Amino acid sequence: MKNRQSYKKVKRLLNFGLYSIIFLGTVTAFGQEASTNQPSKPNLPAEKYVLKELSGKVVDAATGLPLAGVHVQAYNNAGYAAMTGEDGTYTINVPNFVTSLAVDLDGYNMVQCAINNRVASVDVSLYSNLFSDDYRERTSAIRQKTVVGFDLSGEISIDPQIQTKLGSDVRTVMRSGQPGMGAAMFMNGLNSLSANAQPLIVIDGVLLDMQYNRSMLHDGYYNNLLANISVNDIEKVTVLKNGTAIYGANGANGVILIDTKRNRSMATKIDVTVSGGFELMPTLPSMMDASQYRLYASELLGSTGTTLMDFKFLKEDPDYYYYKQYHNNTDWTDETYQNAFTQSYGINVQGGDDVASYNLSVGYTDGNSTLKKNDFSRFNLRLNSDIHLFRNLITRFDASFSDVQRDLRDDGVTDDFESSTITAPGFLSLIKSPFLNPYAYDTQGNLSSFYADADDYLDEVIGTNVSLANPCSILEYGEAKNKNSFGNSMINIAITPTYQISKHFSASEHFSYTLVNTYENYYLPMTGVPTFTIKNIGEVTNVAQSMAARQNEFFSDTRVAWDNRYGGHAIQIFSGFRFMNNTYSLYSLKGYNTGNDKTPNMSTSLTDKTTLGADDQCRTLTYYTSADYNFKETYYLSGGVSMEASSAFGKDVTEGIQLGGVAWGLFPSVQGAWVVSSEPWFNSSHGINYLKLNVGYDISGNDDIDYTASRSYFSTSKMQGSIDGLSIANIGNTTLQWETTKRLTAGVEMNLINNFLTVQANVFKGWTSNLLTLKELAYVSGLSSNWSNEGSLENKGFDASFNAKLLNLKNWKWDMGASVAHYNNEITSLSNNNASFTTDIYGATILSQVGSPVGVFYGYKTDGVYATTAEATADGYYQVSSTGVREYFGAGDMKFIDTKQDNEINEEDRQVIGDPNPDIYGNLFTNISFKRVTLNVVFNYSLGNDVFNYERSILESGSRFYNQTTAMTNRWTYEGQITNIPKIAYEDEMGNSRFSDRWIEDGSYLRLKTVTLSYTLPLHFMYIKGFSIWGSANNLLTFTNYLGSDPECSLGNSTLCQGIDRGLLAQGRSFTFGVKINL
């Protein structure tokens, strides 16, 4: 079976490669013919300015020795250049408007050096490129941050690299420890309430719909499209701090640009990478053992009101028939978790000539999950090529294909205990009674090799509805391609011809087509799983589901660009028109009772079949213009504006403009920057080598609007299971529009003390208005609400990073740095006349109210446990049951704070009990290199964020026949006992385990995220040009007071469900070893 799959993959690869080569061959032939006819003209600068002569010496900062062959040129102006001689000295003639020089040598970081009013001896020290670079050539006032170099990692998706390299620019929270599940990301605070708040991802210039709010069949799983892109293929990741105008109504949540590798040189280069990794089981809660649980269960039985005196599982006579069955000591997590192995192979071929160049990469990754049967595999193929078709006509032709296959099972603690059975093997293995055995005993009392059925030790007391499945059975009998599997293939084809009309003027068209096909099968087997009751459906034996989805993205971006330089004035302008047509269709089926585990497929014979579909179509038109201007590379001004119309907008949008029969949103931005250190009066001898201030103002949008919300429509509903009825389902809000975010940014970049210390800092303040929200409709409409733009929120914050070169010797280099970010988020107005509202999710109540941050926890405060009846009676607190009866809290119950002071504990006593937003977060990092050995260490941290430990609230609820954590051995059991854990009671009538501050924990942590040691072998063979080996360790240490498995936890991408730990697979320690060979 497996072989056939890989055979298919190989076949796909061959086909794809073949077609690519044919295409490449054809265009190459064209290109060659064209280029031979047109010899290129030499490009000489016109000498029309008065020049001044500068000279100086370039030395190695570590050794002080002069450097020869250093390229010295006017910053951003290749017209004036020089080279250092053997003694490291240079002489260059530049016009008066040149204010700084760029000094660059292979193996060293570029340095920008201000001339100021110095006439000669502009001396420069260069640092090895083993240090992180301090300067970049910039032509724009737009503030952005770019990171590169992702080769030495075994990561499946880029997300963890964004966390380690851009920790203060993007707040990342890993979704779970599943391979490639990625991270929820937030930039510039939380910029939405109900709509998507995740940043826009732009891959090679194409805006990609990341399916942020699509749900999957398997609980706890998210389809992360970034996992379709091999990390080895990524050249750089850039975050935009401002200047997002050209992304129109998509840019409000921040923009992350991901660029894949392209060929840059003529030499053919082949990189082979192989890595293998090992991930250890994550930290799991410490659960009670068999004897502790037996005690717990027998105590809990007392609260069920049973009159039975005799229970099979409590009999202690070893000769008793059922004794063995109920007297084991099983750690069920051994059955469901494992240490996991990951392997990754990649070949990257770069090369070309002056006609065509290409970057071809092929990779295969296979990643096991520490939670069994959640394995990942990916095949990926990518061809990026640049072809000179004719003189002045260059085209990019890019094609990529990736195919992800997974096994999946449900993961995490369910939010619905009433109308289902527990299906997640990981969670089952925590709560399953340890006195049971995964395997069945035969009638002779011998352990068989067959898995035990769902447990039955409570059948005689409560019935089969509390029976728990054998997690091993779900793993074993749920295993098959047509049972629990997931597949995701992504194909992208992009053609980008650029015509250089004149030296300063070009036109280009970027056409891209992306197809993402997803399928998923879900199957809950019958064997080993109890029959369970679903509300309104009744008793069922098992569940089968299947889903197929298709995302089509048609993208066209037509652009003209012009640039020129007039002395000290440099101007770049580009304008364009973008058209996007995104469709997403989904068809999913669900049914019950397949009859047996051998026919897991959907069929007409299943009971209570339901179907679900999506057919979303969104088209957008965007006109944009962006201009950058600078004077003397000292004063920068950038401006951009885009005008966007979308099929999701209403027809009568009030904030935009009406043109061509549709409403357009306008998104302008303007940025200014001032390189103070380039001023003639600036004296760099004070230790400031570089100082740049910048400021920007952007208006951007968030167009995550329900595709049909602006229009009135009818929808169908079935009657009597046989005939469709059509009725009004929405009254369209014709003024429905994007959420608007206005953001003011300011920043400073400084290089100090001979470039020894680098400091960067940004502050921002954002105002988001027109929040997409459900607004109540007048009741005569017959509908409760429709989407509307009401409410606003604000974000303010900063991020800063420091980097110091602590040691710079010939063989030793050591630098160290830190980054820190903070945001403050506040809702400033809400719809329905600022009415606060609550959202219930996974046992938590989230409050949205004016004056509070987004996502705060709203629950009961507690003040310990009543030790005695007298204490409880003295307080006299009670709750009112659903039928109006007063129920008084007694000894062993929680003491809830009666905020209203009326002795009744009810919803009105709730208060804000936690805030999932961190005070600060960021990274600490250091690099040490000795000769060819480099050690890189990165910590990440988050301080001051609260986490609702939903998993613990179940594992310590004392209300069900679930195994509990060892903390529960300290539960209240006798009058006068002083403890902080209340008594246990079946079904928890008094609500002792309700959503309260008992479950809110400080989620602060400091984590040793990665340690990477790499060594480049000094090889100089004919066929092997380079050989590096590296090893890295992830998540080695986590310092935290958090009681759950992982303080870094996320329920989803929404701003309203942050900081909720539902016990999804935690990240474990992992160790990866890799080899990179350059051929």
Place this chain on the structure above:
Amino acid sequence: MKSKSIILAGSLLISLGVITSCEDMLDTTSSLVMFSDDNALDEASDSVYSVIGIINKMQVIADRTVLLGELRGDLVELTANASVDLQELAEFTAGTGNAYNSPSDYYAVINNCNYFLATADTSLTKRNEPVFMKEYAVVKTFRAWTYLQLAIVYEEVPFVTEPILTEEEANKDYPMYNIDSVCNYFIKDLDPYVNTDFPSYGAINNLDSKKFFIPVRVLLGDLCLWAERYMEAAQYYHDYLVLDNYEVTTGTSQVTWSNQVTTFDMMLENYSYQFSSIGNDEVISYIPMESSAAEGVCSELKDVFTSTSNNNYYYQTTPSKKLIELSAAQSNCIVYTNGTTRDTLYAPETNEENALWVGDLRLSSVYSTETVNQYSNSTYSSERQEIGKYVTDHVVLYRRSQIYLRFAEALNRAGFPQSAFAVLKYGLYPSNINQYIAADERAAAGNLLSFSQYSFSASNTLGIHSRGCGNAAANLNYVLPTLATLADSINYVEDLICNENALETSFEGYRFFDLMRMSLHRNDNTYLAGKVAGRKGSSGYDASLYNLLLDKGKWFLPVE
């Protein structure tokens, strides 16, 4: 030169978006929903989907119609298991947050009706038959019925007859209509359609779809009755009952002591069978409900009135003391026949075998309790209750006997108490009419008393009272005495009708509205207040509830 042309081409390309209409480029479609500009209702098949869509919305208000009518009346009491929302209804304290107080759900029906009525192309014909006319009439009755429900639940309601498809339309101020103005509007609105047939959709899921619709004349009867237009009401009811080929007799289903024995321990029971299947002749019109919530809206009435696995057998309402007393207080007699022996025997007032086997037997026929043995820790209730009227999944709107009782109420108020009394005691068919109704009343009633002797006879028409009280015609305790004035007689007969409503239609959701209508007609708030305050029987009179209900405003639910 070359570059110029390319620039030209480029700028053309860029402005392409403007030249071709952006509107078209942004025009999207969906296979999941139908945009209102596409739902033109101009094809024959459109009408079916729209009518079914309206019924889907009626499903949402179906349960509520019954609960508001029954729990606020005097025939049931709540058990300790009743939800707070239900308790608020029974105690007349329901606020705007009550689960059963949502006027929006009624307007969902109305808005869909309004859309159909405004959009359907009634001029469209197929084989010379108007395509939409039948549905048009059906939708008009749905709308009128829903407005009547709204008016009697909320007293005064915004009156909208045009579809609302924009926020602007939703936020308009609409005129407020009360019960009278609603009734008068729809009497005029519906009258042209009295003879329009129901559409033929055939059987849907084995249910006769004709019963999903409301007979126009019956609804007109109700509207006229509420609007105090009694003659017209009587006429509509009458015409509905005698309509050629669709005659509706009362039937002979009854629960009675066997007239073969004198010991009163053997019963002949075919009363409860009328409720066991929705296909019975008894049921005239109902809202079809789904069998499970997974399939759509299903009725929760069973869970309120009876013990089901869904409510863990904890039923939430039970017959009130008042109903049990009223039922027991009825005089039940049989005409004993044994060979040549023939005598009128009166049933004893107590029964040792079953306390309910006294007086009117209908209650004992549809209400039973049992105690089940089970583990004491079971989550299930061991005390269980069955109400024989809640057997099917569906919510009945009209049934034969109930229409007869409405007819009697209209006849009585129109000034024909003897005729009304005859509905209860004898059954209306030509020989009875001539025998028991005085000539002057017969003359005044005119064709209101005209019943075909072929269609209406002793073999298919029974006095309603006889359904549970044996042979009412022979019962000397059940008579209309000669009273001083016609008005006295009318009030006397209306009291009997009121009691008969209780005996015949208890648990079915009509009670509170019957009491309200009679109180309004008598212009006497104490009538309703006294009845409801007495729901706990002779020993449990609730004076504070009485005082509360003297305020007519409390009869209606508040609107936010």
